[in-house]
Amino acid sequence: MAKLFEAVASRCGVHHIKATTYHPQTNGLTERMNATIAASIGAYVNQQQSDWDEFLPFITFAYNTSRQESTKMAPFTLMFGRDPTLPFDIPKGIVALSAVNDYYLQLRRFLDQAKSTARYSVKQQQDIYKTRFDTGRRDMILQVGQKVFLKQMMAKNLRKFSPKFYGPFEVMKQEGRLNYVVKHVNDGHIEKAHVSRISPI
Numbered sequence: 001m002a003k004l005f006e007a008v009a010s011r012c013g014v015h016h017i018k019a020t021t022y023h024p025q026t027n028g029l030t031e032r033m034n035a036t037i038a039a040s041i042g043a044y045v046n047q048q049q050s051d052w053d054e055f056l057p058f059i060t061f062a063y064n065t066s067r068q069e070s071t072k073m074a075p076f077t078l079m080f081g082r083d084p085t086l087p088f089d090i091p092k093g094i095v096a097l098s099a100v101n102d103y104y105l106q107l108r109r110f111l112d113q114a115k116s117t118a119r120y121s122v123k124q125q126q127d128i129y130k131t132r133f134d135t136g137r138r139d140m141i142l143q144v145g146q147k148v149f150l151k152q153m154m155a156k157n158l159r160k161f162s163p164k165f166y167g168p169f170e171v172m173k174q175e176g177r178l179n180y181v182v183k184h185v186n187d188g189h190i191e192k193a194h195v196s197r198i199s200p201i
Contacts, residue, residue, distance in 0.1 A: 020179055022153040023194040029070075037063065070125045071118035078114055081107045140195045142180055146171045150182065151197040165199055 001018070009016045019026040040059045045052045064075045065084045076084045098106070142148065149165035169182035172190070180198060183190050 020194045021192065022197060026194075033063075070122050072121045073114060073118055078111075078118055081111045081114070139178060140198065140200075142171045142174070142195075142198065142200065144171055144173060147185070147201040148180075148182060149199045149201060150191065150193055151199065153197065168201060 006016060024031045037056075037059060040062070041052045041055055044055045044059075064079075065086065067074050071078065074084070147168045147170055149167040150169060151165055152163070168185045169191070170185055172181045172183050174180050175192065178195050179192055180195065181190060181192050182198075
């Protein structure tokens with residue numbers, strides 16, 4: 001969100017898409033990867049969970065050399081243009097060294113083809129997930145000035161019988177298809193919320 005970061009992203013040609021607060025589905029692939037790594041670490045750490053960092057290099061290597069369902073390839077292959085050499089692989093008896101220019105051309109050709117295949121596979125998976133998610137679902141449409149409540153998301157601060165919603169808020173504007181900017185009626189503070197957190201009054 002900082003102006004410096006936005007300036008650097010702009011200079012690098014990066015289109016910065018901001019995630020919605022308390023809506024991890026906005027950045028689903030990252031959340032999925034974090035969950036996979038956390039589950040893998042959990043299988044090896046000691047009872048005090050104090051040595052998790054010792055296993056991180058091995059777990060990330062295992063993740064990067066495994067075939068991904070979305071791209072149909074291993075991240076290592078997409079990055080380096082070749083299959084990884086694993087500790088239990090049998091060394092080849094003969095190694096053929098190609099000319100530098102030939103190797104570069106072959107690598108560029110392979111990476112271009114691999115990335116094109118990966119993009120196609122990812123798009124197919126996204127379409128499948130979207131179809132599954134959108135089945136029988138309708139987006140809520142709110143009007144400017146409408147009064148709403150927001151769902152409480154800081155679960156650790158809530159007691160069993162605490163109210164699940166707080167407010168009221170007034171809808172100020174819509175941002176994108178699923179986000180609304182709302183203003184608290186009493187104290188005037190402003191929040192941006194995904195429709196999944198909003199309950200009309």
